Amino acid sequence: MKRILLSHGAGGQEMFALIEQVFQRSYGPSGVSRDDSAIIELAGGNLALTTDAYVVSPIFFPGGDIGRLAVAGTVNDLLTAGARPAVLAAAFILEEGFPLESLQAITDSMHQTAAEAEVNIVTGDTKVAPRRAADAVFITTTGLGAVLRPGLSGAAAKPGDKIIVTGSLGDHGIAVMLARENLLGSDNIRSDVAPLTEIVLRLLEAEVEVHALRDPTRGGIAATLNEIARQSQVAIEIEESRVPVRPEVAAACEVLGFDPFAVANEGKMVVIVAASDANRALGIVRDCRYGREAQLIGEVLPAPAGRVHCRTPYGAARLLEMPTGELLPRIC
Amino acid sequence: MKRILLSHGAGGQEMFALIEQVFQRSYGPSGVSRDDSAIIELAGGNLALTTDAYVVSPIFFPGGDIGRLAVAGTVNDLLTAGARPAVLAAAFILEEGFPLESLQAITDSMHQTAAEAEVNIVTGDTKVAPRRAADAVFITTTGLGAVLRPGLSGAAAKPGDKIIVTGSLGDHGIAVMLARENLLGSDNIRSDVAPLTEIVLRLLEAEVEVHALRDPTRGGIAATLNEIARQSQVAIEIEESRVPVRPEVAAACEVLGFDPFAVANEGKMVVIVAASDANRALGIVRDCRYGREAQLIGEVLPAPAGRVHCRTPYGAARLLEMPTGELLPRIC
Structure with a gap:
């Protein structure tokens, strides 16, 4: 060789x-x-x-x-x-x-x-x-x-905006981690790594009023949503039950002690969109190859600025913090 | 710390x-x-x-x-x-x-x-x-x-063109190698690493008829001139005695068994210029901070295509080949 x-x-x-x-x-x-x-x-x-x-x-x-x-x-x-x-x-x-x-x-x-x-x-x-x-x-x-569309930025989210994720979370980080540690012989958890050109260009071409886009890689959506909340000086609230996580990824996270919301994705986008365009945006994303499992997971609130809350199925709200520590090294 | x-x-x-x-x-x-x-x-x-x-x-x-x-x-x-x-x-x-x-x-x-x-x-x-x-x-x-100037390329050298180097050769590679191997305690050989913005922009602004520019990094001018000769399908001839090499760099190369023409530079440019503009180009380069020791070292010939010759002080011409082997690893 x-x-x-x-x-x-x-x-x-x-x-x-x-x-x-x-x-x-x-x-x-x-x-x-x-x-x-x-x-x-x-x-x-x-x-x-x-x-x-x-x-x-x-x-x-x-x-x-x-x-x-x-x-x-x-x-x-x-x-x-x-x-x-x-x-x-x-x-x-x-x-x-x-x-x-x-x-x-x-x-x-x-x-x-x-x-x-x-x-x-x-x-x-x-x-x-x-x-x-x-x-x-x-x-x-x-x-x-x-x-094509000037002004998109993590600093451009506005109170009232809706938050869409284009599919299930945590697949990439968990797939890489299991492969690295040889924890599973099977391929039942696969990375989502994919270029999201179709999703984003179709949203822009349809003139959907998108305010911010960010791909939740290192630090997962916990990092991404905290960044946006800080840059835009807004609060963000998501509903835990609406956030798509595959059962096998949730199970692996449970066993290994990871929060799936802090695990890297490489084929997902967080879309912050004006409320009036949220349903149209969701329809366009779901019509795309890598967006079939898209969900509307939450919204942007005026205050407290810089905070992200996650509402649990029992109605309580926990603070979703900016991740700290080593998380998963060499995941991307 | x-x-x-x-x-x-x-x-x-x-x-x-x-x-x-x-x-x-x-x-x-x-x-x-x-x-x-x-x-x-x-x-x-x-x-x-x-x-x-x-x-x-x-x-x-x-x-x-x-x-x-x-x-x-x-x-x-x-x-x-x-x-x-x-x-x-x-x-x-x-x-x-x-x-x-x-x-x-x-x-x-x-x-x-x-x-x-x-x-x-x-x-x-x-x-x-x-x-x-x-x-x-x-x-x-x-x-x-x-x-600013379209068409500059290693493929654009023409027979009759003159070849300028903007200063002494081999300083960077030898300085890094000596530092890595702790071969000299003193700083008597220093890297030439520098941005050559002034030299190039002044040549272009003066509308000098430059045909090709290339910085002779890894593989030194031996690699650079061979690349240009191949891309342009021309021959290149340089005069060894005109190529500036500092005595201490020449001495280090002699001791260590390197050809200074195959050693990396990081603050030098090879300028291939129409013969009619060669002297004007040399004057402009020498007027710049990093070009004071510029020399006209040779010329472009029609054939044999892809070959680089180096004329020695005794009138003989040796083939200056594309370097092979490990040369100096991790020099840039």
């Missing part, structure tokens, strides 16, 4: 061969730029720029892999800005000895996910770190898109 | 505190975006996008540090596309236990270098890997700029 050598990152003959054989082959016929920068044409107007480093372990997990994650995660961050994702840049840090066939599988997965999300990977970089100076592979993906 | 914990990358309270205390403080009053994407305004036209992962070891070295490198390297890649660098995104992978004060020093250095290069760091990401899953800190910097 061929493996990554230090020379693959050294800027000479071997690096160029790797670029030709792996990256150019995977990313498609037009290929990535052979110059140090890619040149792209985007219509005038505002642009959204986002970057994320992916260090997930294991790199292959039920429902996805680090390549699909690195594309979907960055695409979803562009979508939260009301932008149409256009191009991606992908920088790899490879550990010496990493199998070339795993790299090929990852770049193929990136290409497939990029095609699904209708973006092109236009430039990249490859560095190799000696054994034990990095773990297998890290990918940093940066995305650029044209803003 | 405070150190990075796994919780600093977990997406909760500790991560937000780190963003406030380190990144927001270093990057300046306007700060980085608090949403998942930064929104930027750029005039219409073509854009240049580039990304690089920086894994240099050691992270502090004579003449610079990983932060200055991560900004200058990406800025220089944008400049090679004939673009005015506008904004940067910076994604960090931190090893658990990394000292917070080192992170602060690095982000301060990034901010200073960004100010010097007249770019803003507008968005970022922080991940933490457990001890020994990463080495200290890796930074991936992505840059976006507006193309």
Whole structure:
């Protein structure tokens, strides 16, 4: 089996061969730029720029892999800005000895996910770190898109707005954690990792009055809703019974001591929408491939600013706090 | 001394505190975006996008540090596309236990270098890997700029063009290598790491007929000139005696068995310019802060396509090949 050598990152003959054989082959016929920068044409107007480093372990997990994650995660961050994702840049840090066939599988997965999300990977970089100076592979993906709807922000939620989540919560974090710890032999919990282009573009094209979009990754919806409540200086109240969590994910969380609301998702969006458009928005999301299980889970209140409450089935309200501590490391 | 914990990358309270205390403080009053994407305004036209992962070891070295490198390297890649660098995104992978004060020093250095290069760091990401899953800190910097001069490319060199290097070669690679191996106690060889904004923008503003720009990083000018010769399907000939190499760098290369032409630079540019504009270009470059030691080192010939020759002081010509093998790992 061929493996990554230090020379693959050294800027000479071997690096160029790797670029030709792996990256150019995977990313498609037009290929990535052979110059140090890619040149792209985007219509005038505002642009959204986002970057994320992916260090997930294991790199292959039920429902996805680090390549699909690195594309979907960055695409979803562009979508939260009301932008149409256009191009991606992908920088790899490879550990010496990493199998070339795993790299090929990852770049193929990136290409497939990029095609699904209708973006092109236009430039990249490859560095190799000696054994034990990095773990297998890290990918940093940066995305650029044209803003279709200005003003979407975690700071733009307004009292009265409704809160939609586009599907069940906690799948990604629990799937990765179980795979890492070899806790289950079966694939009964799969990551939800997916690009949410269809959902967001259809909401924007239908001129739904969306105020904020955020993908609840690290820290789950607990972190996402607390961020929005702080940025917008509003209170948020959700109804626990309305929040979709798969029974097997709920059971795993129960056993392992995790709060599913604080577990990462990679194929879900929190949509904060004007009350008058909430039902229309829910219908559009449910009509999309990755939105069939969408639910309206709560609303935005004027006060107390920065607080998130979760109403239990018994009518009590508990504070849903910003998560602290280690949570689940290397989940994305 | 405070150190990075796994919780600093977990997406909760500790991560937000780190963003406030380190990144927001270093990057300046306007700060980085608090949403998942930064929104930027750029005039219409073509854009240049580039990304690089920086894994240099050691992270502090004579003449610079990983932060200055991560900004200058990406800025220089944008400049090679004939673009005015506008904004940067910076994604960090931190090893658990990394000292917070080192992170602060690095982000301060990034901010200073960004100010010097007249770019803003507008968005970022922080991940933490457990001890020994990463080495200290890796930074991936992505840059976006507006193309001022379309058509610059490694594929655009033409027979008759002259070749300028903007200063002495090999300083960065040798400085980092000596620092890593503790081979010299003194700082007598310093990295040249610098953003070359002034040199490139002045060349473009003066409407000098530049055909290609490339910063000779990994693989040195040996890799850069071979890439250009292949992309443009031309031959390149340089005169060894005209290529500036500091005596102490030449001596270190001699002792250590490196070819200074294959050693990385981080503050130099190879400028391929129409013969009629060569002297004017040289004058402009030498008038710039980082271009005082610029030299005209050779020219582009029609054939044999893809070959680079180096003429020695004795009149003989040796083939300057694309470097192979490990060269100097973790130099950038």
